[in-house]
Amino acid sequence: MRTWRSRGLRLQFLPAYSPELNRLEILWRFLKHYWLTPATYQTLDTLRERLDYIVKHIGTKYTVTFG
Numbered sequence: 001m002r003t004w005r006s007r008g009l010r011l012q013f014l015p016a017y018s019p020e021l022n023r024l025e026i027l028w029r030f031l032k033h034y035w036l037t038p039a040t041y042q043t044l045d046t047l048r049e050r051l052d053y054i055v056k057h058i059g060t061k062y063t064v065t066f067g
Contacts, residue, residue: 026064
């Protein structure tokens with residue numbers, strides 16, 4: 001660790017499970033709780049279509065603030 005410090009590197013320890021720090025977890029939460037409705041899950045095709053639509057429109061119609 002001294003070698004790392006001498007090179008300006010440091011370790012940042014995170015909790016074992018910290019979804020609030022994981023951007024994919026935050027995105028998944030928005031998908032599950034805000035952007036997907038129960039009707040979306042009726043068939044695999046409707047789920048795929050909706051997910052495809054959301055992914056294509058992230059940044060315009062769908063935004064997430066990681067803050």
